[in-house]
Amino acid sequence: MKKAWGGRFSKSSEQWIEEFGASISFDQELVLEDIDGSIAHVKMLGKSNIISLDESEQIVAGLLKLKQKAEAGELQYSISEEDIHLNLEKMLTNEIGPVGGKLHTGRSRNDQVATDMHLYLKKQVKTIMEHIKELQSALVEQAEKNVETVFPGYTHLQRAQPVSFAHHMLAYFWMLKRDYERFEDSLKRIDISPLGASALAGTTFPIDRFFTAEQLGFSNVYENSMDAVSDRDFVVEFLSNSALTITHLSRLAEEIILWTSKEFGFIELDDAYATGSSIMPQKKNPDMAELIRGKSGRVIGNLVGMLTVLKGLPLTYNKDMQEDKEGMFDTVHTMIGSLKIFTGMIQTMTVKNEEMESAVNQDFSNATELADYLAAKGIPFREAHEIVGKLVLTCINQNCYLLDLPLDQLQEACAKIEEDVFVILSPREAVKRRNSYGGTGFDQVRVQLEKAKHNLLEAGL
Numbered sequence: 001m002k003k004a005w006g007g008r009f010s011k012s013s014e015q016w017i018e019e020f021g022a023s024i025s026f027d028q029e030l031v032l033e034d035i036d037g038s039i040a041h042v043k044m045l046g047k048s049n050i051i052s053l054d055e056s057e058q059i060v061a062g063l064l065k066l067k068q069k070a071e072a073g074e075l076q077y078s079i080s081e082e083d084i085h086l087n088l089e090k091m092l093t094n095e096i097g098p099v100g101g102k103l104h105t106g107r108s109r110n111d112q113v114a115t116d117m118h119l120y121l122k123k124q125v126k127t128i129m130e131h132i133k134e135l136q137s138a139l140v141e142q143a144e145k146n147v148e149t150v151f152p153g154y155t156h157l158q159r160a161q162p163v164s165f166a167h168h169m170l171a172y173f174w175m176l177k178r179d180y181e182r183f184e185d186s187l188k189r190i191d192i193s194p195l196g197a198s199a200l201a202g203t204t205f206p207i208d209r210f211f212t213a214e215q216l217g218f219s220n221v222y223e224n225s226m227d228a229v230s231d232r233d234f235v236v237e238f239l240s241n242s243a244l245t246i247t248h249l250s251r252l253a254e255e256i257i258l259w260t261s262k263e264f265g266f267i268e269l270d271d272a273y274a275t276g277s278s279i280m281p282q283k284k285n286p287d288m289a290e291l292i293r294g295k296s297g298r299v300i301g302n303l304v305g306m307l308t309v310l311k312g313l314p315l316t317y318n319k320d321m322q323e324d325k326e327g328m329f330d331t332v333h334t335m336i337g338s339l340k341i342f343t344g345m346i347q348t349m350t351v352k353n354e355e356m357e358s359a360v361n362q363d364f365s366n367a368t369e370l371a372d373y374l375a376a377k378g379i380p381f382r383e384a385h386e387i388v389g390k391l392v393l394t395c396i397n398q399n400c401y402l403l404d405l406p407l408d409q410l411q412e413a414c415a416k417i418e419e420d421v422f423v424i425l426s427p428r429e430a431v432k433r434r435n436s437y438g439g440t441g442f443d444q445v446r447v448q449l450e451k452a453k454h455n456l457l458e459a460g461l
Contacts, residue, residue, distance in 0.1 A: 024077045026326050027084045031075065033119040034084050035067045037112060037195060040215035042103055050205050051102050059103050062096035084116075085109050106207050108199035110229040110317045115195040117328070119216060121238055122190050124332045125183050131339035132180045132245070133461050136173050138346040140452050143169040147445050150428050151266070151356045152365055161368055162360040162427040163440040165351065166449065172252050173452050179245040180459075186237045193218035194228035200316040201225055230316035232306065232324050239303040242331045243296075249338055250296040253289040256345070260286045265355045270348035273341070288345060292338045299334055302327030360427040364392050366402060369430045370421065377416045387414050 039060055046056025066088060069075050081087040086109075093100035143166035153163035193216060196202070196209035202225045209221045222228035259266040260274075269286055277283035309323045360366075367388050374384035391413050395401055403425050410417045423429055435441035438448070 022079045023083045023322050023325070024079060024081065024087055026329060027113075028075075028077050028087075029329055030084050030113075030116040030120055030325075031070045031088070032067065033116040034088055034112070035063050035070065036119065036216065037115045037212075038088070038103055039063050040212045041107055041195060043215060044208050044212045045102070045105055047211060048206050048208055050105060050207070055099050055102055058096055058099055059092070062092050062100060063103075065095055066091055083109070083113075085112050106198065106203045106205035107195065108197075108229075110199050111194045111197040111225075114197070114229055115193060115216070117232075117235065117325070118190055118192065118194065118218070121234065121328070121332075122187065122217075124336075125187060125190060125238060128242075128332070128335050128339065129180055129183050131336060131343070132176050132183070133456065133459050135339055135343045135346065136176050136180075136452070137456055137461050138343045139169045139173045139176075140449065140456065142166075142346055142349070142351065143173070143445075143449055143452070146351055146353070147449065148428075148442055149351060149353045149356055150360055150431050152360050152363065153440070159360075159363040159365045161365050161440075162431050164431055164442060164445045165356060166445050167440040170445070170448055170452060172248065175248045176245070177455060179241065179248060182241045182244070183238075186234070186241055189234045189237060191219045192234075193221045195221075197222060197225035197228035200229055226316045230313070232310060232321065235324055235328055236303070236306055236310070239299070239306055239327065239331055242335050243300045243303045246292070246296045246299045246335065246338060249342055250293045252342070253293040256289045256349075257286050257293070260284075260289075266352055266359075268350040268352065269345060270350075272348065273345045288341050292341060295334050295338060299331050302331045357427070361403075362401065364395070364402065366425045366427055366430050367392055369424050369433075370402060373421060373424045374414060374416065379414070379416065 042051075042056050042059045042063070045051045046053045051059075066075065075087075075091065077084075077087050078090075081090050089100065089103060092103060146165040146169070149165040150162050151165040151168060152159050153161050153168070193209065193213035195212045195216070196207050213219075213221045256267065256269070258264050260269055269284075269289075271284075273286070273288045274284045275287040277285065305327050306324060309320050313320055370391070371381065371384045371388045374387060375381045379387070391402060391405065391410070394409075394413075395405065403422065407417070407419060407421075410421060424433075431440055432442055435444050438444065
């Protein structure tokens with residue numbers, strides 16, 4: 001099979017070597033972007049009198065036919081043509097004849113593939129941002145229903161202080177808000193056109209890079225042709241943002257997995273987001289949450305892989321950069337799938353309010369309330385801390401909790417303790433009273449919830 005670059009070669013590669021070097025098995029995902037980039041390029045060639053307007057129109061018409069076939073899933077790709085660019089050029093020539101060979105005038109596959117990737121990520125990042133907002137909306141819905149659901153807050157996975165379950169849900173809302181903003185900001189680096197950089201040095205043809213950028217909806221062009229084809233920092237940034245976002249999802253997935261267990265029993269997942277066991281009839285496994293927790297590894301791995309590919313590359317293009325696409329495609333699909341699954345999982349889960357509140361009445365998560373109570377009565381906090389610690393030890397020895405101790409026993413520990421301490425020690429009261437800005441107090445959570453809803457409204461949800 002004659003190669004587009006074969007004029008200088010006297011010997012063909014063996015089939016298995018061609019297969020190893022070909023990228024068409026995965027870069028066919030860029031088919032629509034490649035066609036759109038080619039249409040913009042050939043329109044520019046005609047406008048700039050590099051080829052005739054008639055030739056430009058013939059090529060555009062042929063590309064539009066290929067686009068229709070691509071959208072209908074009718075294109076057949078060949079490994080012998082290596083990649084999406086040469087496959088489409090061969091199809092175009094078959095469609096319209098030798099004039100199709102003029103399509104590649106004034107450009108290289110180096111700037112062509114970089115353009116495709118910019119177009120692809122620009123579209124996909126916006127899709128991911130939409131899914132982040134949908135997940136945020138689901139978290140707000142759950143929070144709105146559970147402002148006064150009292151729930152054990154943890155540090156070190158040990159009971160720490162009672163909180164509003166809505167407060168816990170909204171913590172992830174704000175994490176995702178920052179994730180959204182990072183993706184949004186990255187669009188500034190994605191929305192730049194490399195088209196016209198050619199192989200690395202530009203071209204002698206009188207091309208108009210700003211025309212093609214405008215045709216493709218880019219807001220700017222690369223200032224340096226070598227930079228345009230040699231770096232993939234926009235891909236690295238996307239992978240980095242994705243790795244952080246899925247890390248946040250993985251943390252919530254871990255909590256969901258714990259909360260659905262018999263040991264916690266705080267929530268139940270909808271059957272659509274769980275699976276059973278082939279041997280144990282009673283099982284209801286949180287498999288979707290577990291999968292997302294697991295898929296964080298591949299997204300983080302894709303970031304590390306991309307950085308490793310780039311770290312030793314001299315300028316400009318090197319064949320190593322063929323490895324820049326599969327991880328990008330995989331991350332896009334993984335992120336969209338994970339966000340969609342998580343949205344449905346949060347929307348449909350059942351919150352077991354009574355079990356949550358029962359849990360905080362059977363622990364020492366109100367101990368800080370007692371220490372703060374004593375500090376408010378003028379006892380230095382470190383002294384108050386020690387008094388309460390000894391009371392906790394007393395309870396452990398007596399197999400009871402702080403609320404179970406009679407007033408006289410509490411007063412033996414500190415004479416300043418009065419009858420009102422039993423109100424202070426109530427877990428619900430403990431949550432209610434934490435009204436510092438951003439705290440878990442019910443009133444503060446309602447303020448936070450309104451801000452979250454306003455944020456969604458601004459984003460069009």
